[in-house]
Amino acid sequence: MEDPVFVIHGVGNRDEEGFARTVAQLRTATGLGLVPVYWGDLGADDRYVDLALPLRRPAADSGLRDDAEAPAEPETAAVLESLLGTPALRDAKEPPPALEDALRTGLAEELEEEPEEEKDDGLRGGRGPDADDILAELTGLWPETRWLSRVDDPGLLRAAGTALAAAVREEASDDSWDGLRGPDDGEGRLRALLRRRLRDLDRVAGAAVEAVAGRVNHQLRRHYGPGATRFLGDVLVYQRHREAIHARVRERIGAVDPELGRGPERPVRVVAHSLGGVIAVDMATAGSPLWTSSLITFGSQPAYFHLCDPRGGQLSPYADEQSVALPRSLARWTNLWQPLDPLAFTASRVFRLADGTSPVDVPLPHAAGAGLWTHSVYWRLPEVAEAVREAFTV
Template sequence: MDEPVFVIHGVGNRDEADFARTVAGLRTATGLALVPVYWGDLGADDRFVDLALPRHRPARDTGLRDVEEAPPDAEESMAVLESLFGPSASAPALLRDAGEPPAALADALRAAMGAADDGLRGPGGHPDPDDVLAALAELWPTARWLALVDDPGLLRATGTALAAAVLEEGTDDSWAGLRGPGDEKGLRPLLRRRLHDLDRVAGAAVQAVAGRVNHQLRAHYGPGATRFLGDVLVYQRHRAAIHARVRERIDAVAPGLGRDPEHPVRVAAHSLGGVIAVDMATAADPLWTSSLLTFGSQPAYFHLCDPRGGQLPPYADEKPVPLPRSLARWTNLWQPLDALAFAASRVFRLADGTPPVDVPLPHTASAGLWTHSAYWRLPEVADAVRGTFAAG
């Protein structure tokens, strides 16, 4: 058998056969003797984690959408939008004078009414745009959702819709008492009704978008993040048992491999598997490792947050942490959209004084947003495995 390369998986792996197939595909792509090291059965029990996740509130029938999923309220919707886009998502509304319709809306209303001008103004004709805007300014603070809008296109559409409502009311004497109290046929009551209708539509749209974004983010990122945190917690408490599993797998293939500097092991590791590999290679009784390839991994991050011990001193005085001779070479791959991938070259130094080699991988559209599990399918990873280990 060719000199083996032991492949340690990361978080969230609960299917040993599936992991073996993944490594087999990488073995075919590289032509190397890759050996899967499975420890997922020792990881977190995530069967019931849904019980700890917030649930949707009971559905409410708003009359504007299906009742299968309740929309978030205004505060929750804005919290979702601000968490995605920052405080600027609602800042425009805060910076505007709440009593003054935005310029884009006002300009569109003037333009629409000007285009329909038939020379009829005042009693018995269309009201003057200035009168319409004055009445609208009084009503604008009641617009809960439109007051948050800063998109020019939506504001122009709102202004045009309000102008159309005014123009379609007709040219009868209903415009005579424009702002008379209790005059439900006057301009102000009409604008109040139309503004309310448009505001409800805008609110339903914002809530629908925010609700779907919130749900999709939870559905997309929730399982991966939950399994990551769960496996990290279990590894911190049961590190010895997982290390023993790795050594058992290595001994089953080549007894004594990795036990001394004359018989080092070669390791490729994903995610938390990279932390396991570095912890073992730098332990007081190390797993002697001639070449290590990590991808989407966190050893540097974990060591900065909580020094790993073994032969590694804490990071201090802005000086890189020296790695022992038991970890001879280290290449670290990361994807730009993988929030769980960290660089190593600024934190560590190998025994020969060189840093680990950090290699950024290009993001591919097929990887989607959750890229932490995409490494196994990337040809760049297969190339890196081949380049790191083919020379022996």
């Protein structure tokens, strides 16, 4: 009877029965004798990690502020500003075309509503300044805006242009309007009007952006936070308690056959996901190795971890652009990775097997229904089942 294939899970797994069911499904898909190796109960305690996460500010804190009130925290503003608009737009020193078009359209529509006898040439003189006058003033005021100058949403910019046009038209309807000049804090009446309205619109835009960004940040933390927390937590626990986790793996293998993995005569075969791949490589290359005839990893980080912090055992640090020699105790290695999995890394450029060949890196096609977080999707991919079946039936 052929020896079984041991399956080691990765980070964030706290459901031993669920993992057993996942392995059973993979066993059915491959026709191989797969044996689950569960170590999740030794992983990070993440029951109280919410206490370390920043709280979302109440909605009232994202409302309009007077000039005397404190702005958003510098780091929050910096992050938001980095997400808004294109670099070219953030460097722009004048109102963008969407706002200009809406301003001109708003003025023209207002003009059409006036009685024929009150219309004049370009709105200058009798009823107020024309669009060119307004845009000239806005160009001088635009660098003072904090948010409007950093967004590229056409709808928001069109709304701002329409609001500015309405404000000018309302002011121009006053019979005391005298064009561009007039007493108003020492500056022209038009410029003072535009400064006030632009400041108000900028505050509204800032409040909206902060509110939306706060909700997005909160949702991202809720959606991805637990997975990221368990990944980091399990990595930290593994670094400190490596021996205990290795002992658990050996215990599970020994329960099937105490001789498996103890020497080149009875090597084991291993499938490993995520941090499970790091565990498998660490054990196969340790001073007293778990002899492994064939290893398949997916969504895993052995090469990345070794480059950042050499793993020790029989592995030398990576240096001088020379591949790290793997010992004979790890005979074959196939590494699968998803292009949208941020926790998946390749191995072929870092390691070299004892026979002089490199581990085989296999990119997997992105599953249409997998979304943007694909670290846990491998178990359901038919390409993974096919790769496992091919690796262990040759």
